Amino acid sequence: MVYVSLATGFILILIGLYGALTNRNLLRMIVSFSVANTGVHTVLIAVGYLPGRTAPILDAAVPVIEAAERIIDPVPQALVLTAIVIGLGVTALMLAYAYKLFATHGTLDISRFTELKW
């Protein structure tokens, strides 16, 4: 199970990076980055998984005494929660800049933005 999600995560990262490298349209690049971002989250979550264990929430099913033997690693989950929120902020920023570029240049094709090219 953990290998499936690990492989899915790696493949998503590769798909996302391929899309970001080959597409010239800014919106498609933003979508590609989101896909790669999701892949990184999947890999992180998969690394924190321990076979045969359950979610890191203590209740009747997982008493405090047995917690250390019964739960998976909570740290990657906390990290991914942070990463998702920051990823959303980055996506929103990219969309805002893409909108602004479209408003000023009338195009989303990245090869047409030549101001910083030397």
Place this chain on the structure above:
Amino acid sequence: MIRRVVAVVLLAGLGMVFAGLFVGYSPDAVLNLTADYYARNTAADTGAANIVTAIIVTYRGLDTLGEVTVLFLTAAVVALVLRRDSSRGNPAAADHRPVGELLQTGTRLLVPLIMLAAAYVFINGHLTPGGGFQGGAIAASAVLLMLLTDPMRRFSHRLISRVESTAGVVYVAIGVLGLALAGGFLDNRILPLGAFGELFSAGAIPVIYSLIGLKVGAEFSSMMANLSETEDT
């Protein structure tokens, strides 16, 4: 064409690295030291049943404050970048096709329920999966639904920023109170820990997470309102 080949070659290299990681990976059998500490001591230290919440709000509370700050900066920069020129005025609102009856009625029914679910998720963050960030995102999804129903709808930016800044200030104030009354900045033991597993337990965690929920919901809503308002310029 050459661009595509270069991309494939680069990604093939990265794929080899990933394949090496994948083949060499084997899941741990026991928790590492940090995770083991959290598993053994969370209940006694913080009183929170959800260990992920305890890590985010208490153990690594300062990081979460930084994260919320990053989100605030993002919302502020989005608002700055998308700031409308007041000279252009308000264009006509008539050129939008009316949305369907189903969406309109569904929105009226669902928005209060979604808000309720959001409040439930962030108040119960210390007991069940969920918390402030998730609840805030759910609350913002209600705002998104309203924007889908009526793209010309205008939200009060003053109200959104009031909610956002009040939540932020109280969050930091609770953190400073922890410095004065308990063990350190953002320590949740300024309130009694209560009975383990109850709604009113885990000290200040439900309060802090509710504030984070309001703040995150307000920030996401302001981002979406700003992005939506660009449509008519």
